[in-house]
Amino acid sequence: MSKKIHFVGIGGIGVSSLARHYLETGNDVRGSDVNPSEELEKEGAIIFKGHSENNVSAETDVLIHSSAVSLNNPEVQKAKKLGIKIQSYPEALGEVTRNYFTIAVSGTHGKSTTTGMLALILIKGGLDPTVIIGTKMKEFGNRNYRKGRSEYLLIEADEHKGAFLNYFPKVAVINNIEEDHLDYYKDIEDILSTFGKYIEANLSDGTLIINTDDENSRKVKERITKENVIGYSLQEEDAKSIELSVPGKHNLGNALAALKVGDHLGIKKGKTLQALKEFKGTWRRFDEKDVILRNGKSVRIINDYAHHPTAIKATLEAVKEKYPKKKVVAVFQPHQYERTYSLFAGFKKVLRQASTDKLIITDIYTVKGRESEEIMRKVSAEKLVEEVGKAVYTGDLEATGEYLLKNLHGKEILVIMGAGDVYDLGGYIEKVRNNS
Numbered sequence: 098m099s100k101k102i103h104f105v106g107i108g109g110i111g112v113s114s115l116a117r118h119y120l121e122t123g124n125d126v127r128g129s130d131v132n133p134s135e136e137l138e139k140e141g142a143i144i145f146k147g148h149s150e151n152n153v154s155a156e157t158d159v160l161i162h163s164s165a166v167s168l169n170n171p172e173v174q175k176a177k178k179l180g181i182k183i184q185s186y187p188e189a190l191g192e193v194t195r196n197y198f199t200i201a202v203s204g205t206h207g208k209s210t211t212t213g214m215l216a217l218i219l220i221k222g223g224l225d226p227t228v229i230i231g232t233k234m235k236e237f238g239n240r241n242y243r244k245g246r247s248e249y250l251l252i253e254a255d256e257h258k259g260a261f262l263n264y265f266p267k268v269a270v271i272n273n274i275e276e277d278h279l280d281y282y283k284d285i286e287d288i289l290s291t292f293g294k295y296i297e298a299n300l301s302d303g304t305l306i307i308n309t310d311d312e313n314s315r316k317v318k319e320r321i322t323k324e325n326v327i328g329y330s331l332q333e334e335d336a337k338s339i340e341l342s343v344p345g346k347h348n349l350g351n352a353l354a355a356l357k358v359g360d361h362l363g364i365k366k367g368k369t370l371q372a373l374k375e376f377k378g379t380w381r382r383f384d385e386k387d388v389i390l391r392n393g394k395s396v397r398i399i400n401d402y403a404h405h406p407t408a409i410k411a412t413l414e415a416v417k418e419k420y421p422k423k424k425v426v427a428v429f430q431p432h433q434y435e436r437t438y439s440l441f442a443g444f445k446k447v448l449r450q451a452s453t454d455k456l457i458i459t460d461i462y463t464v465k466g467r468e469s470e471e472i473m474r475k476v477s478a479e480k481l482v483e484e485v486g487k488a489v490y491t492g493d494l495e496a497t498g499e500y501l502l503k504n505l506h507g508k509e510i511l512v513i514m515g516a517g518d519v520y521d522l523g524g525y526i527e528k529v530r531n532n533s
Contacts, residue, residue, distance in 0.1 A: 101125040101154075104162070105172045117240065149172070160172065161188075163186055187255075195265050199266040199268075200249065204270070205277050206405065206407060207273065207351045209231050210348060216230065216251055218368070218373070227250045252264065257278045272311075274289065280439075293321055305318075305325065335357075345418065352373045352376075386400070388523050400513050402515075406444050406447040420510050425452075425455075425509070426501075427511075433468065434469070438475055441481070458482050461477065498522055498525035
């Protein structure tokens with residue numbers, strides 16, 4: 098039966114994927130966002146720019162809101178007043194997972210890449226999955242959703258705010274576990290405990306596929322009572338059989354996790370290995386593009402979502418692996434004051450050791466509604482630059498773009514890292530060039 102579903106924060110990469118799922122399964126979808134999605138509107142959703150109680154009608158069956166949306170949001174308040182069912186994005190996705198044979202990918206790093214690899218494996222293996230992913234895939238027409246015709250559903254299972262505690266998979270992957278989201282978790286012990294709870298309570302009769310090379314993942318494996326556990330390690334023979342088009346040891350680990358799922362589901366290894374070889378990456382994960390400068394010469398831009406010390410290290414190592422003789426200019430946009438503060442020592446160490454020819458640090462990307470004024474007084478991009486020692490502070494994105502235009506000469510590799518709006522830098526360079 099068709100439902101009328103209203104999304105608050107429909108422009109988000111995760112929420113928009115779920116909105117597409119409801120659209121393509123025959124529901125009436127509408128939603129609001131400060132930065133609305135033209136693509137969703139073209140696909141049949143009704144989109145409102147900005148948030149207002151007038152956007153919510155009494156005919157609405159369910160209101161689904163992004164985890165970043167405050168419960169004081171006028172649309173959420175209107176739904177509450179009208180007695181409309183209200184769900185967070187994880188709660189709504191959790192309901193969907195109960196209706197499928199769900200495969201969920203979790204971990205501090207590599208969720209989107211592993212999910213993307215696994216999507217191609219399942220498709221090539223004839224399982225025709227529905228895929229809800231937190232990035233865009235070229236194979237899905239640069240969308241973050243694929244509608245399948247089988248019982249299989251493939252999703253990312255994010256640990257932030259315990260989101261994955263809402264999901265009920267039959268196969269769960271854990272890539273790795275590190276300190277992150279310390280605005281919600283107390284410490285690494287709290288994170289480990291939550292991963293354990295997720296596996297014990299939500300994967301009751303399913304199978305866990307876990308990275309035994311990762312110390313914290315091993316700790317979770319040792320604590321749980323589950324019997325259906327498959328470990329994977331880069332030291333095993335399977336890892337040697339994998340050939341990838343995307344660089345980096347971390348991506349080999351992601352691929353091995355995906356291969357293990359394929360094996361578990363009975364997909365022929367030849368098809369799995371071919372799918373992994375054909376995988377070209379996803380949006381903002383080592384996403385490469387050539388941009389022409391004003392002098393007519395080009396730079397290769399690599400956009401990467403890296404916003405945690407370990408991810409930054411892995412990305413820069415992958416760049417050096419792929420382009421060992423090229424001059425590398427790296428731009429890092431710290432993501433959220435809380436993360437910058439809590440992981441400051443890690444950022445300092447990784448950025449000090451970064452083998453780049455030039456390192457640029459921009460202003461910290463502010464996440465509205467998730468910043469503490471107390472923390473904002475304790476940390477800044479300037480302080481990080483000072484501690485790193487060899488970095489250049491450029492300020493906001495426009496100032497960073499201008500700095501790059503003055504200092505790039507052509508043939509460099511420009512690595513842009515961060516989970517905020519820093520990926521717009523390439524577009525800024527092109528815009529300035531076209532207008533000059």
